[in-house]
Amino acid sequence: MMLSCWLHQARTFSYVLEWFAAECEAAGMRISTSKSEAMVLDLDRKRVACPLRVGGEVLPQVEEFKYLRVLFTSEGKMEA
Numbered sequence: 001m002m003l004s005c006w007l008h009q010a011r012t013f014s015y016v017l018e019w020f021a022a023e024c025e026a027a028g029m030r031i032s033t034s035k036s037e038a039m040v041l042d043l044d045r046k047r048v049a050c051p052l053r054v055g056g057e058v059l060p061q062v063e064e065f066k067y068l069r070v071l072f073t074s075e076g077k078m079e080a
Contacts, residue, residue, distance in 0.1 A: 010050050021054050033057040037065055042074045 021031050031054045038052045038059040052059045064073040071079040 013050075014052055017052055017054060031055070033059060037062045039063070039065060039072070039074050041076055043076050045075065 024030055033054050036054065036059050038050065038061045040048050040050045040061065042048060050061065052061075062074075064071060066072070069080065071077075073079075
């Protein structure tokens with residue numbers, strides 16, 4: 001049950017991401033895949049692969065990233 005729910009959510013998010021990319025294209029903009037990354041919040045500490053695509057390119061999945069000098073982790077932690 002949990003896996004089917006997760007798969008549904010992943011497919012839904014992928015669909016929304018593709019829709020957003022298409023809307024950006026229609027407005028003359030594009031998502032820069034070379035500057036984009038994906039991170040799955042993994043509060044149970046089970047590594048889950050969630051390949052997200054934009055324009056046919058898979059975004060790299062990371063365990064942590066820094067934004068505005070704040071480090072975000074896939075375990076849901078933030079460090080300033």
